[in-house]
Structure formats: C-alpha cells, structure tokens
Amino acid sequence: MIGLHSQILDKDKKMILKDALFLYVSDLQKRYYGDKIIETNVYLDKMKEVEAIVEKLHLAELYQ
Numbered sequence: 001m002i003g004l005h006s007q008i009l010d011k012d013k014k015m016i017l018k019d020a021l022f023l024y025v026s027d028l029q030k031r032y033y034g035d036k037i038i039e040t041n042v043y044l045d046k047m048k049e050v051e052a053i054v055e056k057l058h059l060a061e062l063y064q
Contacts, residue, residue, distance in 0.1 A: 009057060018059050021050055 009017065026045070032043040054060055 018062050
C-alpha cells in the first residue's frame with residue numbers, strides 16, 4: 001500500500017538510538033582522526049551509513 005506509514009520508534013526509542021549513534025560516530029572519529037587506524041574510504045562509508053539511518057528514521061528532528 002502506497003503512503004501507509006507506521007511509527008516504528010517512539011520519541012524515547014529515537015533518543016536512545018540517537019545517543020547510540022553519537023557514541024558510534026565518536027568512536028569512528030577517534031579511530032580515524034586520533035588513532036589513524038581506519039582508512040578514509042572506510043570512515044566515509046560508515047559516516048554515509050549513519051547519515052542514511054538518521055534520514056530514514058527522521059532522527060534529525062530530535063535536534064530542533
């Protein structure tokens with residue numbers, strides 16, 4: 001059915017996911033910028049995956 005939406009996550013669950021993604025991104029940045037143990041292409045691919053998750057689950061609305 002086109003246009004049918006169901007809410008997968010309520011606001012509290014989105015906040016948990018947002019916090020988890022923040023920790024994940026922080027770890028990625030530490031390993032890329034600080035420790036220099038991951039390559040640029042791996043870092044950028046992972047950041048694109050995070051961006052896709054944020055967009056798909058509408059997590060950016062939590063920052064408004």
